[in-house]
Amino acid sequence: MHTIFTSHKFSLENCPPNLKTNLDKWRDFNPSYNFKYYDDDELHEWMETQTNKLIHSFFLKLNSGAGKADLFRICRLFYQGGIWIDADLPAFDINKQKSDFSQCLDDNKGIIVRNRKCDNPRYTLIASLPNNKLFEELIKLINQHILYALKNKQQHITTIHITGPFVLHKLLTSKYDLSDIKELKLNYTYDFDDSNFIYINDIVPERDNYVDENTYPGYQQDLQFMNVIQHNRLSCVKKT
Numbered sequence: 658m659h660t661i662f663t664s665h666k667f668s669l670e671n672c673p674p675n676l677k678t679n680l681d682k683w684r685d686f687n688p689s690y691n692f693k694y695y696d697d698d699e700l701h702e703w704m705e706t707q708t709n710k711l712i713h714s715f716f717l718k719l720n721s722g723a724g725k726a727d728l729f730r731i732c733r734l735f736y737q738g739g740i741w742i743d744a745d746l747p748a749f750d751i752n753k754q755k756s757d758f759s760q761c762l763d764d765n766k767g768i769i770v771r772n773r774k775c776d777n778p779r780y781t782l783i784a785s786l787p788n789n790k791l792f793e794e795l796i797k798l799i800n801q802h803i804l805y806a807l808k809n810k811q812q813h814i815t816t817i818h819i820t821g822p823f824v825l826h827k828l829l830t831s832k833y834d835l836s837d838i839k840e841l842k843l844n845y846t847y848d849f850d851d852s853n854f855i856y857i858n859d860i861v862p863e864r865d866n867y868v869d870e871n872t873y874p875g876y877q878q879d880l881q882f883m884n885v886i887q888h889n890r891l892s893c894v895k896k897t
Contacts, residue, residue: 658689658690658691659690659691659738659739659740659759659762659784660690660691660692660693660737660738660739660740661683661687661690661691661692661693661739661740661742661751662692662693662694662695662733662739662740662741662742663680663683663693663694663695663741663742663743663744664694664695664696664697664699664700664726664729664730664744665694665696665697665744666696666697666722666883667696667697668696668698669694669696673878673879673882673883674875674879674882675873675874675875675876675878675879676744676745676873676875676876676879678873678875679744679745679747679748679873679874680694680744680748682748683742683748686748686749686750686751687750687751687752689752689759690740690751690759693739694744695729697722700725700726700729703729703733704716704725704728704729704732707732707733707736707737708732708736711800712728712732712796712800715728715799715800715803715804716728716729718803718807719803719820721816723816723820723821724816724819724820724821727780727799727816727820727821728796728799728820730780730783731792731795731796731799732792732796734767734783734784734785734789734792735785735787735788735789735792735793735795735796736787736788737787738785738786738787738789739784739785740762740782740783740784741782741783741784742781742782743780743781743782743871745781745871745872745873745876746781746782746861746871746872746873747861747862747864747869747870747871747872747873747874748873749861749862751860754860754861754862755857755860758784758860761855761857762784762785762786763786765846765853765854765855766785766786766789766852766853766854767784767785767786767789767791767792767849767852767853767854767855768783768784768785768854768855768857769783769825769841769854769855769856769857770782770783770856770857770858770859770860770861771843771856771857771858771859772859772861773858773859773861773863774867774870774871776839777822777826777838777839777841778822778825778826778829778838778841778856779822779859779861780821780822780825781861781871782860782861785854788852789849789852789854790849790850790851790852791828791849791852791854794828794832794849795824795825795828798824798827798828799819799820799824802818802819802820802824803819803820806819826838829841832849833847841856842856843856843857843858844856844857844858
């Protein structure tokens with residue numbers, strides 16, 4: 658049985674109410690999958706105990722929670738496999754949207770999902786079996802970007818370019834000699850060294866706009882609950 662996993666700052670007991678409802682729905686809607694939630698403490702412990710010292714050292718250089726969650730998801734996918742979903746993504750029944758999702762993952766070793774609103778691969782929903790070379794290479798590239806950001810602190814480099822989806826896009830366009838990530842073929846199994854993955858069309862239920870499609874009901878109220886001012890994904894590495 659595959660495992661859906663996600664993370665957030667708070668323990669389940671202390672989650673903002675609407676986030677807690679969304680997480681409960683993910684579990685309830687998907688009984689054929691295991692469900693694992695990592696709070697910040699569990700995420701840090703996992704990175705320390707399940708990755709190597711080099712990767713963990715790069716993880717500790719990250720300053721933002723978003724950056725740490727980015728690196729964590731990719732490491733968890735590589736070392737243990739699973740189905741990553743952003744905690745903010747509105748819960749849905751995966752098998753209802755794609756009845757053969759689990760078999761597709763077994764057959765193709767990895768699943769990258771197109772974001773219909775952006776026409777590029779999602780970072781909010783991504784799946785793999787363990788030891789997929791795609792994610793091993795992605796970890797290496799993220800670490801290179803962290804080093805670059807540390808050496809070029811005068812440049813305002815955003816998290817999305819250091820640990821986020823643009824790093825995945827960069828890896829794929831380089832690997833397959835694409836001029837644009839939008840050239841990635843749908844429903845095509847790509848070889849990646851001795852691993853592979855398939856790029857599938859979006860299975861996130863469609864909504865009228867990007868925000869509703871990608872954030873659960875009550876998300877803005879939860880930001881107020883957490884006393885968080887929403888920013889773009891800004892600088893990500895510690896200035897040490």
